[in-house]
Amino acid sequence: MQTQHIMRSFDEELKFLANQIAGMGGHAERMVEQAVTALVNSDTGLAAKVVADDAFLDEKQREIDEKAVIVIARRQPMAGDLREIVGAIRISADLERVGDLGKNIAKRVSAVSETRQPVRLFRGLEALSDLALTQLKGVLDVYATRSADKIALVRDRDNQIDAMYTSLFRELLTYMMEDPRNITACTHLLFCAKNIERIGDHATNIAETVFHIVTGAQMPVERPKEDKSHRVTVDNPDNNGR
Amino acid sequence: MSSADEQEAGFGGRVLARLVKRWRSPPAGSERLVSSEAPTALDRLPAVELAAAVPDPLFIFDGEGTVLFANGAANDAFGPSLPGVSLQLKFRAPEMHELIRQILEREEGPGTIDYSERVPIERVYRVSATPIGHAPGLNMLLFKDQSEARRIDRMRADFIANASHELRTPLASIAGFIETLRGPARDDPAARENFLQIMQNQTSRMARLIDDLLSLSRLEMKPYLRPSEKVDIRQLVGSVIDAMTHLAAETGVTIERDMPDTPVEVAGNRDELVQVFENLIENACKYGSSGGKVIVMVKGGETGESAVSVRDFGPGIAEEHIPRVTERFYRVDVETSRAQKGTGLGLAIVKHILTRHGARLSIRSKLGEGAEFMVHFPAP
Structure with a gap:
């Protein structure tokens, strides 16, 4: 009971902000999920819906920003309360970016599905998006329960996402070399994969913000990144034997 | 505070009891029989006892969306709810938020939605939200697994x-x-x-x-469902190794054990876990046969994670394949896999079982130095 404020409405305002963040999170999760589904099934209708949905997230982010500023001005919060509110502003910005990335994937659906692509092109992307969605769900669950001890797991998963992305990068390059007709679709898929990898990074950002809200300290320094795609090369078959 | 809770539970209990009567809608005669024989037992039935007996996940929440009670099925399906957590934080899907908003604002709506989760395991529920009683304040959320x-x-x-x-x-x-x-x-x-x-x-x-x-x-x-049965993985892995010695001898591999003296208990389903370690050890024997040995290690403690690792000394897995090997039909090398009678599904099965157990699989390997598959179980 000590954590309750004398002014009950302040608690309500904090709770309102948290619920709005949760709503944004749910929306962002759904957008990413549907964008990837639309991509795999070449469903341009669903893709159009995802693109339209992004406006909601933008609107919500502005609302949260305004509300947060008003709360700070009116209540002049300190310590944990202030971290909570500043955290809400930062998390909503990250979630808004996640929505943008989802929208960007959805926009590429029509370009990828112009010609029918083999299933194997999408299998890796689906697995990558499952990882990123698990990650996003994980951090939002941590935000809901404020359990800082589960945050370490999140970082571990981010490394998995990076490793998977590197592997996918290599696979897509191979397909492009096999048949130049794959290049259009594979280039778009590369960007989609990069977007999903970025979603994982935003999830990690959110995790760091939550850690700061709960403990008041910064998370320990990040270990070196596992993304090695910038060094990936694929042997040119014509040069074999040299 | 506690007396207020009792009052609330008592009130909710009476309302729920009345609801149950109406719901079951027994013939007029039998109702009289019940009410004449045991009128007080049903009237005094606390709401939480009834809710706890419901086999489907059920939440009781107040007029602001704060969870007051979650039954056992709800904790099994969605993880334990801390007291005071709000439903909107726990269920973030847009349609779920809309449903909760409708019920909290007592707005007319369908009252039932389809709710799906994609990760970690695909699940679909039909969710219905109902206000309990006439007084504002108590609501219930019921999940039907579809x-x-x-x-x-x-x-x-x-x-x-x-x-x-x-x-x-x-x-x-x-x-x-x-x-x-x-x-x-x-x-x-x-x-x-x-x-x-x-x-x-x-x-x-x-x-x-x-x-x-x-x-x-x-x-x-x-x-x-998170398995609740307690399994001693030390003993389980030991029996799997015993059963695999024949195959190991065939491929020219010796299996070495590195296990603690005391049992290592995890929550799990015995048959499924046997399948996991059969697959992992079989893979190690087949694909790592050139290394001549396979080391199976069980680590664990009373507190914290327990882990089982299966290490071979074969050719190893190239870095770019490691994140992909648990995908269905993904093969590092089609020829080797065919020769070893692989189906491309073994590790997909392993991963699926481990996800169900809330456990993780981590793979470490370097070309030429073999591979290590490690299963991490969460603290029981």
Whole structure:
């Protein structure tokens, strides 16, 4: 009971902000999920819906920003309360970016599905998006329960996402070399994969913000990144034997 | 505070009891019988006791969306709810927020939605929200699991996408050999023997593929429940190793054990975990046979994570394949996999079982130095 404020409405305002963040999170999760589904099934209708949905997230982010500023001005919060509110502003910005990335994937659906692509092109992307969605769900669950001890797991998963992305990068390059007709679709898929990898990074950002809200300290320094795609090369078959 | 709670529970209890009466709607005679014999027992039934007895996940929440009570099924399905957590934080899907908003604002609405989760395991629920009683304040959220229908759909789609392709390859090869046997090789006993051998290999490959597909889909059909049974993995892994010594000897591998003296307990389903370690050790023996040995290590403590690692000293897995090997039908090297009678499903099965257990699989490998598959179990 000590954590309750004398002014009950302040608690309500904090709770309102948290619920709005949760709503944004749910929306962002759904957008990413549907964008990837639309991509795999070449469903341009669903893709159009995802693109339209992004406006909601933008609107919500502005609302949260305004509300947060008003709360700070009116209540002049300190310590944990202030971290909570500043955290809400930062998390909503990250979630808004996640929505943008989802929208960007959805926009590429029509370009990828112009010609029918083999299933194997999408299998890796689906697995990558499952990882990123698990990650996003994980951090939002941590935000809901404020359990800082589960945050370490999140970082571990981010490394998995990076490793998977590197592997996918290599696979897509191979397909492009096999048949130049794959290049259009594979280039778009590369960007989609990069977007999903970025979603994982935003999830990690959110995790760091939550850690700061709960403990008041910064998370320990990040270990070196596992993304090695910038060094990936694929042997040119014509040069074999040299 | 506690007296207020009691009052609330008592009030909710009476309302719920009345609801149950109306719900069951027994014939007039039997109702009188119940009310004349035990009028007080039903009237005094606390709401939480009734809610706890419901086999489907059920939440009782107040007028602001704060969870007051979650029954056992709800904790099993969605993880424990801390007191005071709000439903909107726990269930973030847009349609869920809309449903909760409608019920909190007492707005007219359908009251029922379909709610789906994609990760960690695909689940679909039909969720209904109902206010309890006439007084504002108490509401209930009830989940009905609809995952099975969705999974059947998914399975069919998966089967057409993956399995038909995987089965067609051996089938095409058999058809080719039959044609040759009826034609050019009709009178060539040596070639005939050779071809029949190949055909037999192909049919047994198809049989294995079907077995694995069935076992994977059986797993996917099971409802998602965190297993509660306690299993001593030290003893379980030991018995798996005993059963595998024959195969190990065949491939020229010795299995070494590195286990603690005390039991290591995890929450798990015995049969499923046996399948996990059979797959991992079998893979290590087959693909790491050039290393000559496989080390199986069990680590664990009373507190914190327990882990089982299976390490081989074979050729190892190239870095770019490591994140992908648990995908269905993903093969690092198609030729080696075929030669080792692999179906491309073993690790997919392993991963699926571990996800159901809330456990993780981590893979470490360097080319030329073998591979280590490690299963991390959460603290019990």
